[in-house]
Amino acid sequence: MSAQRRPLGLSDSVQAASIAHRFYVRGESKLEIAEAYGLSRFKIARILDSARESGLVRVEFDLPAPIDPALSDELRSAYGLQRALVLERAKPNETRPELRRRIGALAARLLTEIATKDDVIGLSWARSVNVMTEQISTLPRCPIVQLCGVQAGMDMRDRSVETVSGLARISGGDAYPIYAPLVLPDRRTTETLRRQPGIAETFGQFRSLTKAVVSIGAWQENESTVYDSLSPAERDAISKRGARAEVAARLFDAEGNALSTGLSHHVLAISHEELHQVPEVIALGYTTPKAEAVDAVLRSGMVSTLITDADAARDALALASGRRG
Amino acid sequence: MSAQRRPLGLSDSVQAASIAHRFYVRGESKLEIAEAYGLSRFKIARILDSARESGLVRVEFDLPAPIDPALSDELRSAYGLQRALVLERAKPNETRPELRRRIGALAARLLTEIATKDDVIGLSWARSVNVMTEQISTLPRCPIVQLCGVQAGMDMRDRSVETVSGLARISGGDAYPIYAPLVLPDRRTTETLRRQPGIAETFGQFRSLTKAVVSIGAWQENESTVYDSLSPAERDAISKRGARAEVAARLFDAEGNALSTGLSHHVLAISHEELHQVPEVIALGYTTPKAEAVDAVLRSGMVSTLITDADAARDALALASGRRG
DNA sequence: CCTCTCATCGCTCATCTGAGCGTCAACAAA
DNA sequence: TTTGTTGACGCTCAGATGAGCGATGAGAGG
Numbered sequence: 177m178s179a180q181r182r183p184l185g186l187s188d189s190v191q192a193a194s195i196a197h198r199f200y201v202r203g204e205s206k207l208e209i210a211e212a213y214g215l216s217r218f219k220i221a222r223i224l225d226s227a228r229e230s231g232l233v234r235v236e237f238d239l240p241a242p243i244d245p246a247l248s249d250e251l252r253s254a255y256g257l258q259r260a261l262v263l264e265r266a267k268p269n270e271t272r273p274e275l276r277r278r279i280g281a282l283a284a285r286l287l288t289e290i291a292t293k294d295d296v297i298g299l300s301w302a303r304s305v306n307v308m309t310e311q312i313s314t315l316p317r318c319p320i321v322q323l324c325g326v327q328a329g330m331d332m333r334d335r336s337v338e339t340v341s342g343l344a345r346i347s348g349g350d351a352y353p354i355y356a357p358l359v360l361p362d363r364r365t366t367e368t369l370r371r372q373p374g375i376a377e378t379f380g381q382f383r384s385l386t387k388a389v390v391s392i393g394a395w396q397e398n399e400s401t402v403y404d405s406l407s408p409a410e411r412d413a414i415s416k417r418g419a420r421a422e423v424a425a426r427l428f429d430a431e432g433n434a435l436s437t438g439l440s441h442h443v444l445a446i447s448h449e450e451l452h453q454v455p456e457v458i459a460l461g462y463t464t465p466k467a468e469a470v471d472a473v474l475r476s477g478m479v480s481t482l483i484t485d486a487d488a489a490r491d492a493l494a495l496a497s498g499r500r501g
Numbered sequence: 502m503s504a505q506r507r508p509l510g511l512s513d514s515v516q517a518a519s520i521a522h523r524f525y526v527r528g529e530s531k532l533e534i535a536e537a538y539g540l541s542r543f544k545i546a547r548i549l550d551s552a553r554e555s556g557l558v559r560v561e562f563d564l565p566a567p568i569d570p571a572l573s574d575e576l577r578s579a580y581g582l583q584r585a586l587v588l589e590r591a592k593p594n595e596t597r598p599e600l601r602r603r604i605g606a607l608a609a610r611l612l613t614e615i616a617t618k619d620d621v622i623g624l625s626w627a628r629s630v631n632v633m634t635e636q637i638s639t640l641p642r643c644p645i646v647q648l649c650g651v652q653a654g655m656d657m658r659d660r661s662v663e664t665v666s667g668l669a670r671i672s673g674g675d676a677y678p679i680y681a682p683l684v685l686p687d688r689r690t691t692e693t694l695r696r697q698p699g700i701a702e703t704f705g706q707f708r709s710l711t712k713a714v715v716s717i718g719a720w721q722e723n724e725s726t727v728y729d730s731l732s733p734a735e736r737d738a739i740s741k742r743g744a745r746a747e748v749a750a751r752l753f754d755a756e757g758n759a760l761s762t763g764l765s766h767h768v769l770a771i772s773h774e775e776l777h778q779v780p781e782v783i784a785l786g787y788t789t790p791k792a793e794a795v796d797a798v799l800r801s802g803m804v805s806t807l808i809t810d811a812d813a814a815r816d817a818l819a820l821a822s823g824r825r826g
Numbered sequence: 827c828c829t830c831t832c833a834t835c836g837c838t839c840a841t842c843t844g845a846g847c848g849t850c851a852a853c854a855a856a
Numbered sequence: 857t858t859t860g861t862t863g864a865c866g867c868t869c870a871g872a873t874g875a876g877c878g879a880t881g882a883g884a885g886g
Contacts, residue, residue, distance in 0.1 A: 186607075190568055197562070203553075207842065212578060222865090233563070239557065286512060289511050530873090532871085839876100840875095842871105845870095848867080849865085851863090854859100
């Protein structure tokens with residue numbers, strides 16, 4: 177908390193370090209140490225305090241991944257999440273694909289770890305989710321369900337249509353894909369497709385989902401594939417309704433409320449309600465421009481685990497504390 | 502204490518790290534953390550314990566010098582010293598002059614720090630003490646007293662005869678040198694010199710000493726300049742009396758008892774008793790071959806501060822614990 | 827189905843610990 | 857000299873903590 181006081185002398189430093197070693201590493205009680213040194217336990221407590229304040233003893237974390245435990249915990253408690261994984265800043269100028277890869281790797285490890293054979297896992301449509309599945313090598317035998325239709329554009333090229341079936345192959349469980357576009361021209365077409373055998377079967381799985389991995393998009397250019405796929409008129413109309421964030425083509429306002437717009441009726445995707453029912457929703461959202469969107473989605477209470485980077489985490493925390501303090 | 506248990510999962514690790522951060526860095530109580538996480542305080546305690554045991558949280562020491570705090574503390578309490586400074590192992594194959602330089606630097610910093618204007622500082626004749634004085638740049642104005650005569654041999658070449666006057670120049674205090682050899686041919690010559698004006702004056706200071714810096718020599722070849730300067734017959738005679746260590750040409754047996762041999766009467770040096778009276782005796786002793794000698798001298802109870810290296814410290818500790826356990 | 831094992835969890839109680847306060851000594855100003 | 861200021865120290869007591877114990881539950885084997 178407080179800044180470095182005076183640097184302490186060599187002799188005092190060694191004594192303080194020895195005491196700290198006994199206390200923190202060997203776990204002796206302060207009373208015990210006090211007796212060994214012929215000092216009062218208060219003196220020992222003060223030495224330990226000043227040793228920590230002066231930075232003489234540091235507590236380091238050897239996490240199995242480059243995660244910032246302090247930020248993770250702050251984020252977790254600020255939004256009442258079950259878990260938060262905040263990736264440490266890596267290089268000063270990490271490119272977006274590099275960051276996405278690291279976020280995906282983290283999500284992959286988490287999913288591999290927490291998935292059980294009784295799970296039904298849903299995946300939304302996003303580059304980061306795609307990158308995640310590429311980094312999963314083992315998974316219990318459980319069904320993999322696609323949460324929304326196929327996004328037109330670059331996704332086709334990197335074969336992300338195979339995300340769900342690919343993961344199902346690794347898992348050995350059933351695959352429930354949606355071979356149809358995410359955004360459709362009108363409501364009627366949407367409902368027709370919605371009733372197609374394969375698609376209806378996938379939609380039927382939504383109520384059984386136990387885990388979902390989704391990506392958070394911001395309602396602005398290049399920060400949401402759904403945004404990018406709409407016409408300027410539609411984008412603006414939705415912006416005017418207060419849309420800030422998008423998850424699986426479902427929209428949220430700044431307060432995290434589900435936003436029902438015209439778009440709602442011509443996308444093939446899991447509904448707000450169904451997604452909210454999923455016990456474990458792992459949301460991926462990274463980079464500063466998405467902080468506001470991450471904030472909005474977290475406020476919806478839908479997310480149980482957030483995986484993000486340090487920049488976005490700090491910005492989101494600033495928003496959250498701005499509301500409180 | 503105990504070895505690494507299982508490595509813990511990613512999710513648990515992050516939780517444990519967050520809890521450890523709250524506890525160790527932010528200083529929250531376990532009860533507080535337990536409430537924040539909806540866990541019992543016992544659970545928190547167990548998480549913290551296993552986090553430390555598994556090495557997930559590490560306590561690091563940022564000492565102003567490369568000192569091993571754990572070894573220092575063990576050594577300090579094993580021998581009932583006031584202070585112990587154990588230099589961390591540097592390179593795998595550090596040469597003796599390099600090690601001596603680092604030991605000297607440490608002693609220099611310590612002496613600079615603890616010396617006050619009311620001190621009377623004694624220096625024994627040794628390469629490490631000489632190296633120490635070279636690295637002292639400031640010292641309160643106090644008298645500097647030479648504790649023993651000049652050792653013949655290589656010391657002359659590196660101008661270590663000037664050690665005392667050099668340090669006195671830095672300090673601004675009086676210098677009490679001994680311009681006479683340490684080992685003399687017979688008792689009569691020794692006593693004659695002992696009564697010479699300058700030398701007598703220096704010897705007169707011995708009872709006023711408040712601090713002394715001495716080097717520990719082992720009674721074997723190349724580990725004691727006094728040993729090296731004697732004839733084989735004398736060396737062996739003294740060895741047979743049980744000599745293990747030498748400090749300022751005064752001998753100690755393995756139990757740390759003062760050893761009175763024929764040598765005692767033809768050296769110009771402070772006596773065992775006078776040295777024992779000095780409130781603060783800083784002893785320098787390093788490298789493995791000297792461990793037994795260091796052990797012996799520490800057992801004498803004469804030393805208040807030991808400065809050594811990790812190898813010697815470990816070996817000495819093995820000797821000490823061998824006697825107890 | 828039972829029963830055993832193994833691990834986890836949270837309780838009690840004796841001990842340990844922190845916040846706040848009063849005492850004391852050192853030192854500077856009056 | 858006295859008086860005020862500052863910092864170090866250790867006391868009290870309420871609150872936090874650890875050791876040990878029995879309860880509970882999941883999974884293995886009968």
